[in-house]
Amino acid sequence: MAMCFPICRYWKLGRKDSMGDFSQLPRQDYEALKERCLRDGCLFEDKSFPAALSSIGSGPLLRKLPSRLQWRRPPELHSNPLFYSAKAKRLDLCQGLVGDCWFLAALQALSLHQDILSRVVPLNQSFTKKYAGIFQFWFWHFGKWVPIVVDDRLPVNEAGQLVFVSSTYKNLFWGALLEKAYAKLSGSYEDLQRGQVSEALVDFTGGVTMTIKLSEAPDSLWDVLTRAMYSRTLIGCQTHCGKERVLENGLVDGHAYTLTGLRKVTTRHGPEYLVRLRNPWGKIEWKGDWSDSSSMWDLLSPKEKILLLRKDDDGEFWMSLQDFKAHFMLLVICKLSPGLLTQEVGQKWSYTMLEGRWENGRTAGGQMKSPQDTFWKNPQFLLSVWRPQEGRRSQLLCSVLVSLLQKPRHRHRNWKPHLAIGFYLFRVSRPLSFDAQKKLPSEFFWKNASLSCRATFLTEKEVSRELWLKPGTYVIVPCTSEACQESEFVLRVFSRKHVFYEIGSNSRVIFSKEIVDQSEGKDEFFTKLFEKHPEINAIQLQNILNHMPWSGLGSKQPLFSLEACQGILALLDLNASGTVSIQEFRDLWKQLMFYQEVFHKQDTNRSGSLNWAQLRAAMREAGIMLSDDVCQLMLIRYGGPDLQMDFVRFVRLMLRVENMEDVFQNLTQDGKGIYLQKPEVYIYPPFHKPQFQAMFSMTPSLVRINIALLSNQLLHIIDPAR
Structure with a gap:
């Protein structure tokens, strides 16, 4: 199908927003660009992320591409292209040549929540009504919802098949365009190779992730999963490290999956706890107990078997919780409101978000190693917490969630890997004598033991911990594992009531803001119902x-x-x-x-x-x-x-x-x-x-x-x- 419109190359319209190294990415005014294209009768062409190999990358991914790569718009690929359809099967996306299973696993978890999906993907966009070849998506980027504009030219092979993310419905294109927008945010398609499910989940929601090593999972894991499934959470998981090869049991090494369901069933031998997972490839499934061809299904009632068992090779399958713990390495839970693993309900949650920087020679002190080290030079944040009902004199423990996010150090996501980051927590016994304008000296940290004992350092975008603290004053010290490493970071604190600010800076004392979340009432309703x-x-x-x-x-x-x-x-x-x-x-x-x-x-x-x-x-x-x-x-x-x-x-x-x-x-x-x-x-x-x-x-x-x-x-x- 030949396009009947000329091409618009209005790509500079809008303003640039300085955000560290992201100043190279233009902030484009979607509405103004679209209106200009409609007025001039042309289709948008984004020169900031062109239909060229430079947008795909410059490394090994280029060798995977078909010999005659082409860029085509959806109306050229299908007679009835749709941006999004609510009637389509809930999990319809399949991974392409890019090794971004982590991104797709998070995206499929997102698609299970229509209201959350519509925040990232404006669903009113189409290829018919006011079509101008321009589409917009939103990502939560270090404290701000950032719009990303793309044109709809997609890479295809000579047969017109999408090279990267595609849908089982050949006329559906929201997933492919969202992947393109995320590639633009990350630098290129190749910058989507290798990643953690948690990273994409944060970018899609602005939520807080918690990663559980399944080899160290608590005995209450089923209860944790159950609470997560009925609250506003997105859940992904990853198999043990490897090179994405298919094992004899049907699982893929070094691969991310989406957790799509749970079910406690009754067999002739007693209860069985099942989890349902989906492979982002849209094929290749588990072959063990409770797989599509397993004889274990004969242990269930006919009704239960009919309604749960699906024998399609669509990448979705059941397995027992025991096998899940044995064959998967990490479970990632992304919560849109705090109280990640607690059942505490009642008071609303509040949060504070502050930005900081590790700067070589000034604030990049590294972790605690010896009394003579530079740990004390790291940014220091004072946190005062108490329970809102009982007040500051209460001795009841307060639930506090701390999240540390590191910003990428290069415009291209994979050009500089994540640093190993973590944070320490100290109790300040005499806060009244405390001088908020001066950093705590080295002696303080060696005379007062860290409440977190030894900080956990992870080479991930986010490190978070849920803490139970006595009402009082604390100091949080975020740091890298080694001194002199430079990066910017965002530190978030969630609690029922707190005051939070940076020590030794000219910033004013910041009181916590109440979280406005329409889901909170629903979460509380289900939590109370579950308890009762x-x-x-x-x-x-x-x-x-x-x-x-x-x-x-x-x-x-x-x-x-x-x-x-x-x-x-x-x-x-x-x-x-x-x-x-x-x-x-x-x-x-x-x-x-x-x-x-x-x-x-x-x-x-x-x-x-x-x-x-x-x-x-x-x-x-x-x-x-x-x-x-x-x-x-x-x-x-x-x-x-x-x-x-x-x-x-x-x-x-x-x-x-x-x-x-x-x-x-x-x-x-x-x-x-x-x-x-x-x-x-x-x-x-x-x-x-x-x-x-x-x-x-x-x-x-x-x-x-x-x-x-x-x-x-x-x-x-x-x-x-x-």
């Missing part, structure tokens, strides 16, 4: 749903009956325990919020119910495509006597439809039909109904059930509540 009801039965579910704030439904607040909650519970209760876990409830909650949005959008007359046309539109909005006849059947079966469907009935229908769609996708071999031997038919509870038994008695030994049958019969007959 680790497992939720139908009566508790009814009470929770009838007290939820259905703000999107206006004055028409839904009322869930006990029967409705029993039906919902039957769909979620995979192990037939009569209850659902808090993680299963959180998944349900996400679905309910989505259904609420769809229902409200189609209920145009605000009657609190949907007619046949509105129901059909609502289901299509949710990505469920049923024929008009089947949709009519659904309204008769699950609607009211007046052929209207209220929100509660809509929820029950949507859960059933999605549940049966999962069943079909897990059983089908070719996407068109299910092939079962007659004896296999009797395994699956949906086929126990007399209607199906009569049908099977007249069929050959190999039964084929197609999508139409599933739509017209299965959905109409099955009612898990009965």
Whole structure:
């Protein structure tokens, strides 16, 4: 497809923002550039990150490129290009030639949270409405949300296939363009090779990461993971160091994965704790216990097996927690609000962020080694903490989270590797006699032991620790592992209440700012719910749903009956325990919020119910495509006597439809039909109904059930509540 627009090369429009070595990267005004391109009838071409080999790199990556590399825009690659689609499968991205599995693992964790994703990727961009060949993304860059503008020219091979990140949906391009923007921020595509999942997670969220060595994982690891999954966290992990070679067990050495789910299942031998992971390659899966072909699935109930097991070679798989700890090296949890591994709720969190610099000859003192060293020359920060309710005299411990981030030392991310950084913490016993204008001398540090004993030095972008401190005054000393090493850094402190400032500088005393996070109320809600009801039965579910704030439904607040909650519970209760876990409830909650949005959008007359046309539109909005006849059947079966469907009935229908769609996708071999031997038919509870038994008695030994049958019969007959 030939482009019919001339090219715009307006790349200097905007202002440059000095940010250390990042002054070489222009700050471009996205709106002004786009409007100028639209006015002149041309497509944007970014000269600051051109469609040339210089943007790809100058090292080994060049040798991997196809011989006839081309740069093409999405409208040249597909007849119906889409920037983003909410109907696409949640994990659709696949890694390309760049060794940036760490970036892609973090990106896929991000895609599991639509609201967080939309902060990084403005989802209203498209290739049709006001298309000008220009796109914008946002990254959290050392305390600031920084916009990165790119044109949409992407490197492809001679066949028109993307060389780097691609989607399983060939007309979807948000992932490829986001990778290009991140490459521009990092210097080049080649600068994305080699990295830590934690680094990308921070750049996507501005959150705080905690890395757990799985060989030293606490006994409560499952509880930690469970709390992380139902709160606002993104979770990645990495295998043991290696050269990204595929092992006999299907895992890849030196590779990053995304943790996408947890499930406690009940086998004939007792409970089993499972984790679900995804390989950013979009293929190559674990081959051990609980893999797609494992016989361990036969230990579960048929219902649990059908709904959990997926045999697609899409890179996503289950494995036991025990195997996860044995075969993976690091677990990375990125939290968007503090309280990383605690269950403390109530008061809001506050934070302070200060910038500093290690400068050779002045403030680059290195770590503590001997009384004569230069450790005391490092930047020193005074921290005073107390509990907001009990005050400064309280002896109860205070939760404090400290995060130290080092800035890159070169415009190109990989040209100068990270330094080994860490920090020490000291208690100041007599703060009233303390002179905040003068640094503490060397004697202080050798007479007062560090509370952190020996600082942990890591060659990573961020080093963080969660501390429990007595109310009082402390000194934090961030440093590099060796003296005379230069770099800039950002030091963040999160607590319930604190004062934080740099000693010996002219900066004023900085009080903590309250964190404004819309998710905090939700996190607190789930935390309290988890503490009160680790497992939720139908009566508790009814009470929770009838007290939820259905703000999107206006004055028409839904009322869930006990029967409705029993039906919902039957769909979620995979192990037939009569209850659902808090993680299963959180998944349900996400679905309910989505259904609420769809229902409200189609209920145009605000009657609190949907007619046949509105129901059909609502289901299509949710990505469920049923024929008009089947949709009519659904309204008769699950609607009211007046052929209207209220929100509660809509929820029950949507859960059933999605549940049966999962069943079909897990059983089908070719996407068109299910092939079962007659004896296999009797395994699956949906086929126990007399209607199906009569049908099977007249069929050959190999039964084929197609999508139409599933739509017209299965959905109409099955009612898990009965």
